[in-house]
Amino acid sequence: MAAKKAVKKPNVSGDELKEYYREMLLIRRFEEKAGQLYGMGLIGGFCHLYIGQEAVVVGLEAATEEGDKRVTSYRDHGHMLACGMDPNGVMAELTGREGGYSGGKGGSMHMFSKEKHFYGGHGIVGAQVPIGAGLAFGDKYKGNGRVTFTYFGDGAANQGQVYETFNMAALWDLPVVFVIENNQYAMGTSQARSTSSPDIYTRGEAFGIKGEVVDGMDVLAVKEAGQKAVAHCRAGNGPYILEVKTYRYRGHSMSDPAKYRTREEVQRVREERDPIERVREMLLSGKHASEEDLKAIDKEIKAVVNESAEFAKTSPLPAESELWTDIVA
Numbered sequence: 001m002a003a004k005k006a007v008k009k010p011n012v013s014g015d016e017l018k019e020y021y022r023e024m025l026l027i028r029r030f031e032e033k034a035g036q037l038y039g040m041g042l043i044g045g046f047c048h049l050y051i052g053q054e055a056v057v058v059g060l061e062a063a064t065e066e067g068d069k070r071v072t073s074y075r076d077h078g079h080m081l082a083c084g085m086d087p088n089g090v091m092a093e094l095t096g097r098e099g100g101y102s103g104g105k106g107g108s109m110h111m112f113s114k115e116k117h118f119y120g121g122h123g124i125v126g127a128q129v130p131i132g133a134g135l136a137f138g139d140k141y142k143g144n145g146r147v148t149f150t151y152f153g154d155g156a157a158n159q160g161q162v163y164e165t166f167n168m169a170a171l172w173d174l175p176v177v178f179v180i181e182n183n184q185y186a187m188g189t190s191q192a193r194s195t196s197s198p199d200i201y202t203r204g205e206a207f208g209i210k211g212e213v214v215d216g217m218d219v220l221a222v223k224e225a226g227q228k229a230v231a232h233c234r235a236g237n238g239p240y241i242l243e244v245k246t247y248r249y250r251g252h253s254m255s256d257p258a259k260y261r262t263r264e265e266v267q268r269v270r271e272e273r274d275p276i277e278r279v280r281e282m283l284l285s286g287k288h289a290s291e292e293d294l295k296a297i298d299k300e301i302k303a304v305v306n307e308s309a310e311f312a313k314t315s316p317l318p319a320e321s322e323l324w325t326d327i328v329a
Contacts, residue, residue, distance in 0.1 A: 011220065011224075012220065012223075014283070014286065014288030014289070016062075017279060017282055017283055017286075017288055018283060018288065018289060018293075018297070020058055020059075020062065020219050020220075020279055021276065021279045021280060021283060021289075021294070021297065022297055022300075022301065023054075023058045023061075023081070023082060024054035024055060024058050024219065024275060024276045024279065025276060025297065025298065025301045026081055026087070026301050026304065026305070027050055027054045027057075027058070027077070027078040027081050027082065028051060028054055028276060029298075029301050029305045030077065030081060030087060030090075030091070030305050030308065031050050031051045031077060031078070032051065032305075033091075033305045033306075033309050034047060034049065034077065034091070034094055035047075035049055035051075035250070035254065037091075037094070037095060037309060037312070038254045039254075042095050042312070042313070043094050043095055043096075043107075044096065045107050045108065045109075046074065046107075046108055046109060046123075046253050046254075046255075047094070047108050047253060047254045048074050048075040048076075048108065048109075048252065048253045048254075049075070049248070049250045049254070050075055050076075050077055050078035050079075050248070051248065051250050052183070052246065052247050052248045052249040052250075052269070052270075052274075052275075053075075053078065053181060053183060053216065053246045053247070053248055054078060054219075054275055055216060055217055055218060055219035055222055055246070055275035055276075055278075056078075056179070056181055056222055056244045056246050057078050057082040057151075058082050058219055058222075059218075059219040059220070059221070059222025059223040059225075059226060060149060060177075060179065060223070060226040060242075060244075061082045061083060062219075062223040062226065063223055063226030063227045063229070063230050064147070064149070064226075064230070065146075065230075067117065067146045068117065068146050068147050068148070068149065068230075069117045069118075069119060069132075069135045069136075069139070069146065069147075069148040069149070070083060070117065070118055070119065070148070070149040070150075070151070071118075071119040071120055071122070071128045071131055071132045071135065071148065071149075071150055071151070072120075072121055072122070072128060072150075072151035072152075073125070073128055073151065073152055073153060073156065074108065074109040074121050074122065074123050075121070075153070075181075075248075076108075076109070076120075076121025077090060077094070077108070079121070079151065080101075080111060080113070080118060080121075083116045083117070083118050084116050085101065085111075085113050085116050085118060087304055087305065087307075087308040088307065088308045088311040088312070089101045090111065090308070091308035091309055091311065091312040092104065092308075092311060092312040092315045093106060093107065093108075093111050094107065094108050094312065095312040095313070095315075096317065096318070097312055097315035097316065097317060097318075098315055098316045098317065098318050098319070098322075099311060099312070099315035099316075100312075100315070101113060103318055103322060103326075104315075104317060104318040104322075105318060105322060105326065108121070109121050109122070109123040110122075110123065119131065119132075119135060125155065125156045125159060126152060126156040126159035126161050126162055127161070128150065128151070128152065129150055129152055129156070129162050129165045129178070130161055130164070130165045130168075131150075132148050132149075132150025132165075132176055132178075133148075133150065133165045133169045133174055133176055135148040135150075135176075136148040136150075136169070136174040136175050136176035136239075137172065137174055139175060140172070140174055140175055145175075145234055146175065147175045147176070147177060147230050147233045147234060148174075148176045148177070149176075149177050150177065150178050150179065151179045151181055152178070152179070152180060152181070153180070153181050153182070153183065153186060154180060154181075154182040154183065154185075154191050154194075154195065154200060155186025155187055155189075155194065157180055157182075157195065157200045157203070158194065158195060163203070166203075166204060166207045166209060166239070167207055169209070169238065169239040170207040170208050170209050170238055170239060172238075173236060173237070173238035173239075174238060174239055175233040175234065175236075175238075175239075176233065176239045176240075177226070177229045177230065177233060177239070177240050177241075177242060178204075178209075178239060178240070178241045178242070179242050179244060180200050180201060180241065180242065180243040180244065181244055181246060182200060182216070182243055182244065182245045182246065183246050183247055183248045184245075184247060185248070185252070185260065185261065186252075187252045187256075188251075188252055188256060188258070188260050189260070190260070190261075199213055199243060200243050201213055201241045201242070201243035204239075204241040208238075209238070209239050209240065209241055210232065210237075210240055210241070211240060211241030211242060211243065212225060212228075212241075212242065212243070213242075213243045213244075213245060214242060214244050214245070216244035216245050216246030216247075216275075217245075217246060217247065217269075217273040217274070217275045217278065218275065218278060219275055219278075219279060222244060225242055225244075226242070228240075229242055247269050247273070249266055249269070249270065280294060
């Protein structure tokens with residue numbers, strides 16, 4: 001096993017660090033369980049797991065305030081959990097059950113929570129980017145000081161609508177943080193083969209949009225960058241771009257064998273850069289938690305996830321009459 005890097009002293013309290021650990025572990029265990037249910041045939045259609053990318057959304061959610069909005073792509077389960085949506089409702093929706101957030105009719109890629117200001121995972125690549133700018137436009141019009149986090153991947157970054165949105169957001173000084181979740185491989189093509197610029201955030205320079213790149217495997221670095229971006233937006237300085245360089249351990253979706261990279265590469269990232277293990281080492285080395293404390297957290301999280309799976313299995317399928325509701329004609 002490769003030698004571990006020295007663990008930096010965290011600039012947050014032990015309680016905060018434990019909360020980030022708990023939140024990232026919830027996403028990891030939930031996604032592992034979702035993968036199991038998919039393998040059992042209880043989840044149909046597409047299913048894109050967030051395993052490996054947990055520090056991105058947990059770090060950025062730590063920089064939000066009540067009323068801030070978020071919109072993302074189809075790799076969305078982690079975002080839902082991080083903003084406080086009920087694991088039972090998320091898992092029930094994944095399995096197409098009545099108790100799900102969309103009544104079992106949306107599945108993995110189409111969930112929504114007005115209460116938590118989560119405006120969906122979106123199945124069309126890049127389509128959520130202009131929606132995010134629209135949400136930010138509404139907040140600027142109201143003058144309520146809110147910020148919208150608009151997430152998209154390195155693959156979507158090459159979509160034309162992204163740059164149309166950058167242009168409008170810059171013209172209107174919209175309070176939107178564009179978050180590029182760069183997991184290096186888009187659907188299955190490495191960034192080096194698909195994208196001309198090594199740092200995607202620099203494309204905002206053409207529109208006068210400030211931005212930066214951040215290590216997406218370090219939850220504290222992500223939080224710090226998120227706070228900077230949010231302060232920029234709340235001050236009325238317009239949009240900000242964060243390119244968060246992360247890594248997904250699984251394929252693009254559950255049906256992707258990920259043969260475009262080696263097992264050794266994935267294992268190396270797991271051993272050297274895993275975001276949850278990094279926080280775990282901080283907790284132990286800083287004496288903020290013992291091995292027994294962390295085992296108790298893991299046990300607690302597994303119980304939450306098992307409960308969500310049981311809730312999903314026992315929740316009924318949508319009634320036939322539901323086929324004719326929520327239709328825009």
